[in-house]
Structures are given as C-alpha cells and as structure tokens.
Amino acid sequence: MTIHTHTNDVDLETVQTLARAIAAEPERAATTWRASATWTGAFRSEVRIRAFDPIPSDEPTALGGSDTAPNPVEQLLGALANCLVVGYAVNAAAAGIDLRGLDVDIEGDLDLTTFLGLGGTHAGFDDIRVTVRIDTDADAEAVGRLHDTVVATSPVAHTLQRPVPVAVALAEGA
Amino acid sequence: MTIHTHTNDVDLETVQTLARAIAAEPERAATTWRASATWTGAFRSEVRIRAFDPIPSDEPTALGGSDTAPNPVEQLLGALANCLVVGYAVNAAAAGIDLRGLDVDIEGDLDLTTFLGLGGTHAGFDDIRVTVRIDTDADAEAVGRLHDTVVATSPVAHTLQRPVPVAVALAEGA
Numbered sequence: 335m336t337i338h339t340h341t342n343d344v345d346l347e348t349v350q351t352l353a354r355a356i357a358a359e360p361e362r363a364a365t366t367w368r369a370s371a372t373w374t375g376a377f378r379s380e381v382r383i384r385a386f387d388p389i390p391s392d393e394p395t396a397l398g399g400s401d402t403a404p405n406p407v408e409q410l411l412g413a414l415a416n417c418l419v420v421g422y423a424v425n426a427a428a429a430g431i432d433l434r435g436l437d438v439d440i441e442g443d444l445d446l447t448t449f450l451g452l453g454g455t456h457a458g459f460d461d462i463r464v465t466v467r468i469d470t471d472a473d474a475e476a477v478g479r480l481h482d483t484v485v486a487t488s489p490v491a492h493t494l495q496r497p498v499p500v501a502v503a504l505a506e507g508a
Numbered sequence: 509m510t511i512h513t514h515t516n517d518v519d520l521e522t523v524q525t526l527a528r529a530i531a532a533e534p535e536r537a538a539t540t541w542r543a544s545a546t547w548t549g550a551f552r553s554e555v556r557i558r559a560f561d562p563i564p565s566d567e568p569t570a571l572g573g574s575d576t577a578p579n580p581v582e583q584l585l586g587a588l589a590n591c592l593v594v595g596y597a598v599n600a601a602a603a604g605i606d607l608r609g610l611d612v613d614i615e616g617d618l619d620l621t622t623f624l625g626l627g628g629t630h631a632g633f634d635d636i637r638v639t640v641r642i643d644t645d646a647d648a649e650a651v652g653r654l655h656d657t658v659v660a661t662s663p664v665a666h667t668l669q670r671p672v673p674v675a676v677a678l679a680e681g682a
Contacts, residue, residue, distance in 0.1 A: 340550075342549070342550070343549040343550040344550055344551065344572065345550065345572040345573075346572070348569070348570075348571070348572035349571065349572040349624070352570070352571065352572070352620075352624065353624040353625065353626060356620060356621065356624060356626060357626055360621065363619045363620040363621040363624075363626075364617065364619055364620075365617070365618050365619070365620055366615055366616065366617050366618075367579075367581050367582050367585060367615065367616050367618060368582070368585065368613070368614065368615045368616075369578075369582050369583075369585035369586040369588075369589050369614050370589060370611065370612065370613045370614070371586065371589030371590050371592070371593050371611070371612045372609075372610070372611050373593045373596070373597060373607070373609065373610035373611070375516070375517040376514075376516070376517040376518055376519065376597065377518065377593075377594045377597055377598070379589070379590050379593040379594075379612075381586035381589055381590060383578035383582045383583075383585075383586060384578065384582075386577060386578055389563065389578070389586065391586075391590035391593070391594075393594060395522070396522075396526070397522070397523065397526065398518065398519040398520070398522035398523040398526070398598070399519075403560060404543075404557035404558065404560055404563070405541075405590075405594075406587045406588070406590040406591035406594065406663070406664050407541050407587070407591070407663050407664060407667075408541050408542070408543050408557045408558075409543075409557075409583060409586065409587035409590060410584060410587040410588075410591075410664055410667060411541060411542065411543035411557075412543040412545065412555035412557060412563065412565075412583060412587075413580045413581070413583035413584040413586075413587060414543075414580070414584075414674070415543050415544060415545030415553070415555055416545050416553050416555060416565035416579075416580040416583060417580035417581070417584075418545070418676065419545050419547045419551075419553040419565070420551045420553075420565075420567060420579075420580065421623075422547070423547060423550065423551055424551070424572070425625075428625075433547070435546075435547065436546070436547035437544065437545070437546050437547070438544065438545045438553075439542070439544045440542065440543050440544070441540055441541065441542045442540065442541050442542075443538065443539070443540050444539050444540075444541060444663060445537045445538055445539070446526075446530060446537040446538075446539055447530065447534065447537040448660075448661055448666070449595075449661050449662075449663050450523070450526065450527040450530060450537075450661075451527065451599075451602075451657070451661060452527060452530060452531055452537075455660075456666055456670060457661050457662055457663045457665075457666045458662075458663050458664065458665070458666030458667030458668075458669075458670060458672065459663070459667045459672050460672070460673075461672070461673050461675075462672055462673065462674045462675070463675050463677075464674065464675065464676040464677065465677055465678075465679050466676060466677065466678050466679060467678075467679040468678065468679075477678065478678075481676070481678050483625070484676075485676050486622075486629075487622055487623050487624075487625060487631050488623075488631055488632075489580070489581050489618060489623050489631045489632050489633070490580050490581060490584055490632065491631075491632070491674050491676065492622070492630055492631045492632030493581075493584060493632030493633045493668060494632075494667060494668070494672045494674050495632075495671055495672060495673070495674050496630060496632060496671055497669055497670055497671050498632065498633050498634070498635070498636055498668045498669060499634075499635050499636065499669070500588070500636045500638065500665050500668050500669050501635075501636070501637050501638065502592065502638040502640060502655070502658075502659050502665065503637075503638065503639055503640065504639075504640050504641075504642065504651065504652075504655050505639050505640060505641040505642075
C-alpha cells in the first residue's frame, strides 16, 4: 500500500475548509470563470485563461482547417474528461480510497448538417459516452459509491446534461 | 482593403466541398470525436486528443489544486470561445466579409454547492455570457446576419444550450 500524506496527493483539507466556509456562508459558493479567444487566421485561435500561456485551437484539414491543434468539440470532451478526473480524485480522497491510476476515455457523436448550414437546428453533440478505468485495491462496492458521487456532482457533466443559458452578444461598435 | 486568396484565410472550398458531399449523402454528416484524460496526481490530469501533445489541467489553489493549468470549467468556456471563432471565420468568408480581428470573451457563473457535496442537484454553469468583438469594414446589417448565422449553427454553443445525454460507465474490472 502506498503511503501518502494526502490520499491521492489531494489537499483534502483545503477542499473541506472551503466546504465548511460555504456551508456557513452559502453566498460564498457563487463563482465566475472566464476565458477569451483571439482569432489568429483561418480556423485558428488562441485561448487565454488567467495568466496561463495561450492554448491553440484549429480544425482538421477535412473540415478546412490547418490541423495544428485539437478542435473546439474535442476540447469540450477534454474538459469533461478532466472534470471527471478531479471528481474521482477528490471524492476518492474523501472516502479514503487510494488510487493507483485513473483514465477517462470519451467519445461523442456530432452531426455536421447544421454546422454546415444544410438545415436542422442542433449543431451540437447528440450523445457523449464516457468510460472510466480506475486502478485501486478498493472493493467494487466502494468504487461504485465513488462513481455515483462523482456523476452526481460533476460541474462539466451537469453543464452538458442540462440546458444552460448561453447569451452571445456583439460588443457595441463591433 | 486586404487582398486574400481566401477571405479571412479560410479554405472555403474544402468546407463547401464537404457540405456538397453531405448534401448528396446525408449519412456522411455523422462524426465521432474523442478525448482521453490521464490522472497525474492531486487534481492534475493530461488530455490526449489525436496525436497532439498532452494538454495539462489543474485546479486553483483556492479549490485545493496546484494551479499549474486552467481548470475544466475554464476549458469548457475556452472550447465555446474557440467554436464561436470558427463560426464567425467560416461564415464571414462565405458572406465575403473580410475580418481584421475577432475576439470572444466569455464568463460563466457556477455555484460550488453541489460539487462540494453540500446539497443541490446542479453542479454546472447556471449562466454563460459571451461578448464578441469584430473588427471589420462590413456594415452593421451584414455583421448582424453573420452573428445570427453563427449562433444558429455553433456546435459547442448548442451542446451547452440543450440537454445532451452523457453516459459515464466504469470499465469492466475497474
């Protein structure tokens, strides 16, 4: 058995301190997150998030892009995969489950008809399937409870599963 | 006026050839996209998409992370920003609108209560607001039509605005 100061290296104390603070003052649960993209020509762009290096985006050549980076719908699936990883890591730590490894594979089906202006009203994913591989000594029942907790509390999964208002406005003078 | 072989550097011919192929054989519109994340300890993970270099993910220190990369909910907003950029670039090219610049700023509100296990059933974004700044000589009416077309055909925006089935399964033997 691996000995960690923090199970799964997770700083559970910070998470639990935050949870207690929010339980005491529920308005502290409100957060706002930001991202900005700048077009760099053709189908390429760069996203800036806080002070991190810009992250490139492009489209495959089959879609007319120059294929220098993952495309936006792949990035969306990547965000879901990363979110689920955080969910398993933190909830495993809270349950005292030691993880040796954790992989999340995602695939999603998307019909290009609407994006290409050929009709229809839904340009987005029709179906997203996720397979999670967990390497642990924990028993199947504990892993099943962990799984249920993660699915019930995942910010990105819930954003995708439920309708979210997205208001897109042109800046004044644009 | 800038002279481009392709307006906005967009390879419109490839896009239009694909659209004609799909109009002739609608089943060719079906696409499947993939992403995989591997946990690298604490709240860190790396996403692999096709043959591109792994992209890191982390959480801010306030949430117990080590703050080495954007977090998953920020990545989700980034995917939306990049998707809208592609939409404006391609539809502007199709409309003969020459873009000098294009920036997309996004912010989204998310309540941490459910993620932190403090109750509630929606861990995701409650509201996402997008501001698009377009630098062009095109008149306001043409820009307005462009905007309407992009919003009506955006794969990531539609994925967020509508409920999408997301099935999360544990791999057998996990």
